[in-house]
Amino acid sequence: MNTYLHLTGIESGYGFFAPNVPDAYKLVFELHYPDGTVEYEPAGLDEGESSLRFASLMDYVGRTASDQERQILVKLLTQAMWRGHPEAIKVRAILGSVAIAPPEEFRTGAGATYKFRAAYEFVRTEKPVQ
Amino acid sequence: VTSAWRRQAAQFIYAPTNSDWVSVLRLGLGALVVVYCLAWRQDWSYLFAGTGRGLLSRELSERIISAESPLIPRLGWMTAVGARFGLTEQATLSAIWILLLLAALTLTIGLFCRTSAIIVWLLHLCAAKSGGLLSYGLDNFMTIGLFYLMWAPFPDRFAWDARRKSNSTANPQLLGIVRRALQLHLCVVYFFGGATKMLGSGWWDGLNLWRALTREPLNVLSAETVANFAPLLPAAGIAVWLVEIGYPFMIWHHRTRAVWLVLTCGMHLAIGLGMGMHLFGFIMIVLNVAAFGPSRSRRHPPQNAPSAAPAVY
Numbered sequence: 406m407n408t409y410l411h412l413t414g415i416e417s418g419y420g421f422f423a424p425n426v427p428d429a430y431k432l433v434f435e436l437h438y439p440d441g442t443v444e445y446e447p448a449g450l451d452e453g454e455s456s457l458r459f460a461s462l463m464d465y466v467g468r469t470a471s472d473q474e475r476q477i478l479v480k481l482l483t484q485a486m487w488r489g490h491p492e493a494i495k496v497r498a499i500l501g502s503v504a505i506a507p508p509e510e511f512r513t514g515a516g517a518t519y520k521f522r523a524a525y526e527f528v529r530t531e532k533p534v535q
Numbered sequence: 536v537t538s539a540w541r542r543q544a545a546q547f548i549y550a551p552t553n554s555d556w557v558s559v560l561r562l563g564l565g566a567l568v569v570v571y572c573l574a575w576r577q578d579w580s581y582l583f584a585g586t587g588r589g590l591l592s593r594e595l596s597e598r599i600i601s602a603e604s605p606l607i608p609r610l611g612w613m614t615a616v617g618a619r620f621g622l623t624e625q626a627t628l629s630a631i632w633i634l635l636l637l638a639a640l641t642l643t644i645g646l647f648c649r650t651s652a653i654i655v656w657l658l659h660l661c662a663a664k665s666g667g668l669l670s671y672g673l674d675n676f677m678t679i680g681l682f683y684l685m686w687a688p689f690p691d692r693f694a695w696d697a698r699r700k701s702n703s704t705a706n707p708q709l710l711g712i713v714r715r716a717l718q719l720h721l722c723v724v725y726f727f728g729g730a731t732k733m734l735g736s737g738w739w740d741g742l743n744l745w746r747a748l749t750r751e752p753l754n755v756l757s758a759e760t761v762a763n764f765a766p767l768l769p770a771a772g773i774a775v776w777l778v779e780i781g782y783p784f785m786i787w788h789h790r791t792r793a794v795w796l797v798l799t800c801g802m803h804l805a806i807g808l809g810m811g812m813h814l815f816g817f818i819m820i821v822l823n824v825a826a827f828g829p830s831r832s833r834r835h836p837p838q839n840a841p842s843a844a845p846a847v848y
């Protein structure tokens with residue numbers, strides 16, 4: 406039955422943005438270099454179709470009930486990012502959610518609020534991210 | 536009474552129709568998959584690569600779907616076959632991308648319709664399942680649409696195959712059954728979409744629309760622009776809910792069908808343009824027009840008619 410549901414595309418529900426629109430999740434990497442410098446790099450993909458898919462992944466990372474699963478996914482994302490910054494010796498991945506103020510507060514100057522959710526630290530040993 | 540019910544049910548299910556809806560579905564989905572392939576051309580290998588080579592890990596997604604069923608198609612099967620022939624993972628993934636693009640092109644022009652539809656459905660399904668953590672509603676509806684298209688009686692009258700084959704008349708009743716299944720499926724989709732929205736407080740005060748429109752990466756419009764229209768958001772939120780929950784009730788009657796179809800397609804057009812979800816908006820419009828869009832009258836010959844009949848439901 407599971408196979409059939411997947412083959413036909415009916416394995417999941419149809420409650421898009423329901424019952425409520427969730428907060429957006431954001432992952433930021435804090436890269437530490439041997440000379441003591443620190444750089445920040447947000448996780449993400451380019452504009453367009455890929456960015457929608459990445460947002461969907463971030464929703465999953467942020468909302469999963471299993472912290473172990475979240476850690477594995479963040480570790481994989483860190484690993485992918487680290488390949489582009491092989492000189493970094495330590496990476497701290499910081500996960501947070503962003504919620505924009507309601508329209509009436511936004512018009513009086515309130516912006517988005519960031520809520521810290523989790524942070525994971527990965528230290529390079531021999532190979533990136535072990 | 537029972538026989539009358541049975542007769543009515545049979546008339547409903549087996550109502551004959553022509554192949555115009557198949558043309559809409561084939562052209563729409565074919566074009567969509569072509570754009571889908573082109574949109575992914577930069578990231579295709581990066582997103583589907585195995586552990587340590589891509590963004591995530593294809594093996595991880597495939598392990599997750601294996602827990603649901605080991606029979607669900609996936610790209611890993613194809614990379615394993617490719618490896619037996621000495622192909623690298625990168626080469627196999629590129630070959631899959633090219634094959635999907637070619638099949639989508641032949642589907643769009645209507646050449647080898649059935650084979651093309653099956654290949655497109657299978658390869659897209661493999662990609663959607665192997666990249667499960669990166670998939671979203673678009674992939675669900677592509678799978679749904681391609682599944683119906685795969686079973687649809689081919690060729691439709693605008694397909695290249697219809698010109699190649701002289702005796703290509705599809706069975707009007709079979710055309711009707713598959714279209715009816717698609718129609719009922721869409722009614723279920725919208726009804727549950729509306730029903731679950733009913734449970735959220737944010738659809739009544741406009742807050743959910745505000746959050747959806749200002750949320751990255753859907754924030755095509757600036758928050759300042761959306762804030763200027765804030766007084767309209769509660770009405771717009773309720774309108775979205777009304778269109779969805781009312782769909783299965785209003786789409787069947789010939790007097791309300793056109794209005795509801797326009798409202799639904801308008802909603803998806805707004806989602807596509809206002810939230811940057813172009814492909815998602817497009818596929819929903821294609822599915823709606825294929826399912827409930829106007830077609831030639833049933834009073835006219837359904838296939839190979841000498842001239843186009845007036846557009847009626």
